[in-house]
Amino acid sequence: MTLKTKQKRVLGMVLFAGCVGLSLSTLAWSDGDAWYEHDREEHEHAEGGFYGNTSDVPMITNAAYKTECSACHFAYPAGLLPERSWLSVMNNLENHFGENAELDPETQATITRYLQGHAADRIPNRFSRSILRSIRPDQAPLRITETSYFEHKHREVPDRMVRGNDKVRSFSNCLSCHSMADKGVFDEDSVRIPGFGRWED
Amino acid sequence: MKKYLFVAALMLGATGENISDLTAAEPGKQLWTQMHMQKKLGKQVSCASCHTADLKQAGEHLRTGKRIEPMALSVNPERLTDPAKVEKWFRRNCKWTWGRECTAQEKQQIMAMMKAS
Known part of the structure; x- marks a missing residue:
């Protein structure tokens, strides 16, 4: 290999790396929809990457999930339960926490795929x-409110502010108090409890 | 006379023919408030438990408390515009409320009532 072709090759590699870097950075800044919808292999490399550093849970990007689930309740971000939990929820829609939430097979498959790919x-x-x-690895909780993390985070919230509060009624109604829950934001600053206001720890 | 009309409506309904909405709306109202035992809930429920008896009013999901937009076409013309959505909710809600699927005739009577309300 002559010196000239070697130089050319190095230059080409630098240019290629630059292009890849640039396209990746625009992906990180964009809304994220396109970034999400890739194969699952890509997500496995995401640990410690862009999402590793954010504190918010990624917003819901699937139209079917949003429409179907929020018809009856707050559409919980997929990142709040592991894949095994979502699979068990989606395989039992006929008895969905005591309700019938049957879907046509196609919509059910679409939503299941989305939840699988975006699970915690x-x-x-x-x-x-x-x-x-x-x-625990052998557990697949069906409710986010059943996880120890959730219980720990809400341990100081008195019952009268939630179950005894007509405008809240249940810990399952995230958006009643977490004013930005629909944006995937659950931090304390955005909490406004109806009838009580801000939450001061 | 009224009785004959009702019988005629039933017969037409049974053969899958389109009966006049006016005739079907009346039995629709009865179906709407008919109570059934919901075993998982341990309570008697009807369509009106969530949707209210007045179709022009917004209802509320029994468990989650989420608002359910009015069912009357006169105040909510969006209703019955998407056949797949109509079928989906009939399937779910009939099974949950009545413990079985609604027949084609029952669905027609309920839809007739929504149109007439």
């Missing part, structure tokens, strides 16, 4: 990791 053990971020750590 698929898209890591601080919240998802904390929730995962609080669940």
Whole structure:
């Protein structure tokens, strides 16, 4: 190999690396929809990457999930439960916490795929990791409120503010108090409890 | 006379023919408030338990408390515009509320009532 072709090759590699770097950075800044919808292999490399550093849970990016689930309740971000939990929820829609939430097979498959790919053990971020750590590997909780992490985080919230509060009624109604829950934001600063206001620890 | 109309409506309904919405709306109202035992809930429920008896009013999901938009077409013209959505909710809600699927005739009577409300 002559010196000139070697130089050319190095230059080409530098240019290629630059292009890849640039395209990746635009992906990180964009809304994230396209970034998400790749194969699962890619998510497995995401640990410690862009999402590893965010404290918010990724917002819901799937239209079917959003429409179907929020018809009756707050659409919980997929990153709040592991894949095994979502699978058990989706395989039992006929008895969905005492309700019938049957879907046509196609919609059911679409939503299941989405939840699988975006579950706590698929898209890591601080919240998802904390929730995962609080669940034993042989457990597949069906409710986010049953996880030790959730219980720990809400242990100081008195019953009268939630179950005894007509505007809240249940810990399952995230958005009643977490004013930005629909954006995937669950930090304390955004908490406004109806009838009580801000939450001061 | 009224009785004959009702019988005629039933017969037409049974053969899958389209009966006039006016005739079907009345039995629809009865179906709407008919109580059934919901075993998982341990309570008697009807369509009106969540949707209210007045179709022009918004209802509320029994468990989650989420608002359910009115069912009357006169105040909510969006209703019945998406056949797949109509079928999905009939399937779920009939099974949950009545413990079985609704027949084609029952569905038609309920839809007739929604149109007439």
